[in-house]
Amino acid sequence: MREQETQQHFQAVTESLESGSTMQTRYLLNGALPAQDVARLLESSPPKERNLLWELIEQKNEGEILQYLSEEVSAQFLRKMDTEELVAVTEQLESDDLADILQNLPETVVTEVLSSMTAQNRQRVEALLNYPEDSAGGLMNTDTITVRPNITVDIAFRFLRRHDSLPDMTDNLLVVSRSDRFLGTLPLTKLLVADPNMSIREIMDTETTIINASAPADEVAQLFEKLDLVSAPVIEESTGKLLGRITIDDVVDVIRDQAEHSMLSMAGLDDDEDTFAPILQTSKRRAVWLGINLITAFIASYVIGLFQTTIDQIVALAILMPIVASMGGIAGSQVLTLVIRGIAVGHISSSNTRWLLNREIVVGLINGVVWAFIVAVLTSFWFDDIRIAYIIALALIINLFFAALAGTLLPITLKYFGIDPALAGSVILTTITDVIGFLAFLGLASAFLL
Amino acid sequence: MREQETQQHFQAVTESLESGSTMQTRYLLNGALPAQDVARLLESSPPKERNLLWELIEQKNEGEILQYLSEEVSAQFLRKMDTEELVAVTEQLESDDLADILQNLPETVVTEVLSSMTAQNRQRVEALLNYPEDSAGGLMNTDTITVRPNITVDIAFRFLRRHDSLPDMTDNLLVVSRSDRFLGTLPLTKLLVADPNMSIREIMDTETTIINASAPADEVAQLFEKLDLVSAPVIEESTGKLLGRITIDDVVDVIRDQAEHSMLSMAGLDDDEDTFAPILQTSKRRAVWLGINLITAFIASYVIGLFQTTIDQIVALAILMPIVASMGGIAGSQVLTLVIRGIAVGHISSSNTRWLLNREIVVGLINGVVWAFIVAVLTSFWFDDIRIAYIIALALIINLFFAALAGTLLPITLKYFGIDPALAGSVILTTITDVIGFLAFLGLASAFLL
Numbered sequence: 001m002r003e004q005e006t007q008q009h010f011q012a013v014t015e016s017l018e019s020g021s022t023m024q025t026r027y028l029l030n031g032a033l034p035a036q037d038v039a040r041l042l043e044s045s046p047p048k049e050r051n052l053l054w055e056l057i058e059q060k061n062e063g064e065i066l067q068y069l070s071e072e073v074s075a076q077f078l079r080k081m082d083t084e085e086l087v088a089v090t091e092q093l094e095s096d097d098l099a100d101i102l103q104n105l106p107e108t109v110v111t112e113v114l115s116s117m118t119a120q121n122r123q124r125v126e127a128l129l130n131y132p133e134d135s136a137g138g139l140m141n142t143d144t145i146t147v148r149p150n151i152t153v154d155i156a157f158r159f160l161r162r163h164d165s166l167p168d169m170t171d172n173l174l175v176v177s178r179s180d181r182f183l184g185t186l187p188l189t190k191l192l193v194a195d196p197n198m199s200i201r202e203i204m205d206t207e208t209t210i211i212n213a214s215a216p217a218d219e220v221a222q223l224f225e226k227l228d229l230v231s232a233p234v235i236e237e238s239t240g241k242l243l244g245r246i247t248i249d250d251v252v253d254v255i256r257d258q259a260e261h262s263m264l265s266m267a268g269l270d271d272d273e274d275t276f277a278p279i280l281q282t283s284k285r286r287a288v289w290l291g292i293n294l295i296t297a298f299i300a301s302y303v304i305g306l307f308q309t310t311i312d313q314i315v316a317l318a319i320l321m322p323i324v325a326s327m328g329g330i331a332g333s334q335v336l337t338l339v340i341r342g343i344a345v346g347h348i349s350s351s352n353t354r355w356l357l358n359r360e361i362v363v364g365l366i367n368g369v370v371w372a373f374i375v376a377v378l379t380s381f382w383f384d385d386i387r388i389a390y391i392i393a394l395a396l397i398i399n400l401f402f403a404a405l406a407g408t409l410l411p412i413t414l415k416y417f418g419i420d421p422a423l424a425g426s427v428i429l430t431t432i433t434d435v436i437g438f439l440a441f442l443g444l445a446s447a448f449l450l
Numbered sequence: 451m452r453e454q455e456t457q458q459h460f461q462a463v464t465e466s467l468e469s470g471s472t473m474q475t476r477y478l479l480n481g482a483l484p485a486q487d488v489a490r491l492l493e494s495s496p497p498k499e500r501n502l503l504w505e506l507i508e509q510k511n512e513g514e515i516l517q518y519l520s521e522e523v524s525a526q527f528l529r530k531m532d533t534e535e536l537v538a539v540t541e542q543l544e545s546d547d548l549a550d551i552l553q554n555l556p557e558t559v560v561t562e563v564l565s566s567m568t569a570q571n572r573q574r575v576e577a578l579l580n581y582p583e584d585s586a587g588g589l590m591n592t593d594t595i596t597v598r599p600n601i602t603v604d605i606a607f608r609f610l611r612r613h614d615s616l617p618d619m620t621d622n623l624l625v626v627s628r629s630d631r632f633l634g635t636l637p638l639t640k641l642l643v644a645d646p647n648m649s650i651r652e653i654m655d656t657e658t659t660i661i662n663a664s665a666p667a668d669e670v671a672q673l674f675e676k677l678d679l680v681s682a683p684v685i686e687e688s689t690g691k692l693l694g695r696i697t698i699d700d701v702v703d704v705i706r707d708q709a710e711h712s713m714l715s716m717a718g719l720d721d722d723e724d725t726f727a728p729i730l731q732t733s734k735r736r737a738v739w740l741g742i743n744l745i746t747a748f749i750a751s752y753v754i755g756l757f758q759t760t761i762d763q764i765v766a767l768a769i770l771m772p773i774v775a776s777m778g779g780i781a782g783s784q785v786l787t788l789v790i791r792g793i794a795v796g797h798i799s800s801s802n803t804r805w806l807l808n809r810e811i812v813v814g815l816i817n818g819v820v821w822a823f824i825v826a827v828l829t830s831f832w833f834d835d836i837r838i839a840y841i842i843a844l845a846l847i848i849n850l851f852f853a854a855l856a857g858t859l860l861p862i863t864l865k866y867f868g869i870d871p872a873l874a875g876s877v878i879l880t881t882i883t884d885v886i887g888f889l890a891f892l893g894l895a896s897a898f899l900l
Contacts, residue, residue, distance in 0.1 A: 014801050036676045044797045046805035166639035188638050189616035226486045228699035230680055248698050249678035259709030267787035275792040279809055283816045286784055290821055293780040297773040304769045311768050318761050318768035319754045323747040330743045337717035342725040347494045351464050355496035359729055366733045371740055
């Protein structure tokens with residue numbers, strides 16, 4: 001399998017680096033290994049090794065490798081290049097990859113890189129730069145094969161044969177009018193079985209999925225997934241003109257990012273997080289998240305502080321209170337995760353929120369009662385005090401009820417206000433379950449035990 | 451955009467259901483809406499509506515819709531069918547989808563369904579059933595277009611034209627020997643620009659990515675992502691015989707599942723979790739996870755209990771101790787998430803673990819010191835006691851150090867022992883940061899404050 005080969009390649013590079021044989025490493029990085037493997041090797045390397053490896057890569061290979069690197073890692077290398085190097089490297093890139101890279105560079109550099117290009121290429125790239133990176137326009141490529149509707153199948157074949165090669169992932173010919181207006185697609189699979197004398201117009205698909213250049217990348221990904229597309233034409237909405245096409249390989253990246261986004265955000269990590277970012281950069285990013293969570297922790301402590309005299313009299317409360325808070329936190333994050341994922345895949349809408357909320361509350365109460373009973377039994381044995389057992393049981397049920405409520409409504413509400421539920425959800429949820437857990441347990445204890 | 455259309459469709463079905471007009475709903479479900487939209491509608495519906503909708507779908511459409519449903523949801527419908535219905539429905543499916551479905555049915559039913567099929571189809575499906583669902587063999591389809599190497603390009607064209615249609619996602623012809631041994635691929639993009647008199651052997655690619663039927667689905671997904679494939683041939687390892695091909699649409703599902711797996715597992719949820727599962731099923735699953743976490747909570751409480759007399763004398767400790775535990779938990783899960791993701795995308799190996807561990811420990815200590823200082827200042831103002839401030843600061847640094855250690859080594863160790871780090875990691879990590887947090891804070895307080 002190729003996967004094992006990759007591992008062997010990595011091993012080979014590591015060994016040749018360690019032995020100090022730069023010649024062998026140079027050989028491996030410049031052609032012996034596929035560009036994708038070199039990119040993965042760079043992403044899997046700590047900063048020092050990463051820079052060392054990059055220096056051993058010849059300029060003519062840099063462009064191809066750059067396009068396989070994550071944005072954060074490629075930016076590290078691009079920042080260090082002067083304009084001349086940038087121009088040399090970017091000459092080797094496809095227009096969509098180049099546009100992605102240019103979007104992360106200072107304006108003055110972009111202008112210089114653009115001015116060094118041929119007029120035709122510049123025009124292409126400038127067209128892409130008009131669209132945000134996470135839109136259909138930012139995802140598209142301009143390497144379309146277009147035909148007119150009035151030619152015959154046979155002529156289409158002859159037209160294709162005049163090419164030296166067709167772009168990768170060409171599964172459709174795109175049919176356009178004389179003024180470049182998009183008319184329909186002709187799948188190669190259909191062209192190949194068609195009667196040579198038919199005209200393109202007669203056999204082309206007009207019910208094709210058309211993507212507007214301004215459509216968000218998320219929507220494009222959902223369409224590709226739903227309709228099992230390999231490529232789809234992108235048009236300018238106002239004129240209906242064909243601008244380019246989006247291919248599945250770029251969409252797969254969107255799908256992976258989208259699916260990983262929630263997990264990383266819930267831990268306060270960036271989508272494009274570099275596993276091997278240097279110490280200071282990592283410290284700074286993590287510090288922010290810890291700071292936000294520290295506020296949560298102090299709010300919880302403040303609530304406990306309100307019941308200082310109660311705890312002073314019954315120390316068992318201090319021992320048991322984390323149980324109530326943590327069970328609420330766990331139950332709440334299960335609901336939160338489920339709802340965040342449901343929103344991301346488009347399963348949750350206003351029509352089914354009510355049912356979901358009802359179910360979660362019932363599930364929360366059922367599990368509240370079940371675990372309240374078990375915790376109560378364990379507690380009454382531990383502290384030999386049936387009143388504390390009653391109180392922790394009741395507090396647990398209350399907290400699991402609010403955990404269900406918050407876990408369901410919080411992400412939906414955040415989403416409604418345009419706040420990323422994955423990023424803000426877990427912090428707010430923990431605050432809620434901590435506060436309610438301590439409030440219920442210590443409050444009930446103050447009321448009934450003193 | 452299609453996405454808006456889908457929403458409108460959903461709206462239409464909901465309204466027609468509510469108005470009691472089953473005729474209108476029937477019309478929408480049976481042809482007016484694409485099968486993918488019907489599947490998504492079913493997945494977005496609570497149990498009662500879901501069953502109602504399913505009853506309105508005509509048998510002849512059920513098969514197509516089934517293949518777009520998640521396993522858990524499709525199993526709900528399949529379980530209720532008798533064998534006759536199953537046979538009727540499964541007749542409409544592609545062989546790989548059928549094999550997936552059969553793998554979830556009782557053996558006796560499978561035998562009956564198979565015996566109802568034509569010999570050729572049975573053979574195809576039986577071949578797929580030999581491979582686990584999450585292997586290349588389980589992902590593949592048998593709809594390959596094969597040619598012999600000795601024919602010319604021109605004859606290949608004529609051969610293709612004899613088909614009424616070519617399978618979707620056909621981007622390659624697969625070249626095989628007389629005994630069905632796989633020899634190479636011929637991309638359509640290459641065929642279309644080739645000289646008609648050349649032989650297939652002369653222009654075919656032999657350096658093609660070949661996938662063994664036993665390869666795990668994860669590896670297949672990595673290959674497709676790395677090499678931007680649309681389809682790839684699957685062979686029987688021992689004989690080199692062509693068995694079928696895997697297409698990107700099935701791989702996209704694997705990629706999404708893979709990326710979602712970590713997030714869902716970390717919250718103790720199933721990969722294939724049905725957002726709208728009924729109450730009892732949901733309660734049972736959640737209860738298990740709460741129970742596991744309850745053990746963690748009791749361990750933490752036990753540790754606090756060890757310092758009962760200390761807390762009894764200084765109640766401020768009870769108020770502040772959750773801060774130490776929760777900051778450790780947050781810092782630890784950031785590292786844990788990063789490492790789990792790094793393992794999943796193949797960035798972490800034995801050669802870079804050491805660097806990563808070092809970085810995480812340094813980052814943990816830096817952030818430990820920074821936040822310890824801030825917490826100490828806040829605490830000394832709150833409780834007017836500089837000694838408690840020193841102790842919470844020290845405890846925080848200790849806990850963030852161990853959080854970094856556990857967050858890095860735990861997933862790597864679990865992975866080494868074949869345990870899913872996403873599933874077990876978060877529970878064990880919380881136990882560690884809770885125990886160390888309480889132990890350090892209360893232990894130091896006992897030693898220096900009493």
